Amino acid sequence: MALSAPLFYQTVVLVLDLVVGLIAFGLTVVSFGHCLIQRADAFTAIGTLPKPGWLALLGGTALLGLVHIVYSLPFGLLVQMIGAAAGLIYLLDVRAGLRGLTDGRGGW
Template identity: 45%
Template structure:
């Protein structure tokens, strides 16, 4: 029976580490972008996204190896940034791909 709990803990720890590393990646990406790129694509401003992603990273850090409601909020915020904001910010700075 103890092996089941051990396996569950390792799976949750791996998912937590994946969520934290993804959030840190998104935060570093947001830091490196120009502030005007966010407003050019009609998204929230750079400081607001830095705040959202910073809070997301803190929420993940206060819930180590546990996926609580706070962790899910952080994961959703990171997902929104990576799926919606990041591609448009990258495109406006790089130009359209042909």
């Protein structure tokens, strides 16, 4: 007799996928919003990707993440994890550099 997973495992996987996807989507949207209001010359001053590059990366992954949440794409969670990683890099590294450049208090 073979043991099998409970009948509700697909529901658990779908709910976890949705929760992780919503968190990653929120992270990329917050990063995109912060990037949108920053000055373009500040990005080159701190030596990172230019502002249009960050906007394209964060906006593209946020858009694909939204499509994944609505339509459940096959590789959508992978795209959302890439977007979450880009959002974390932006918030923890680039935002700190921009903050140090604009108000002079520094990051960490």
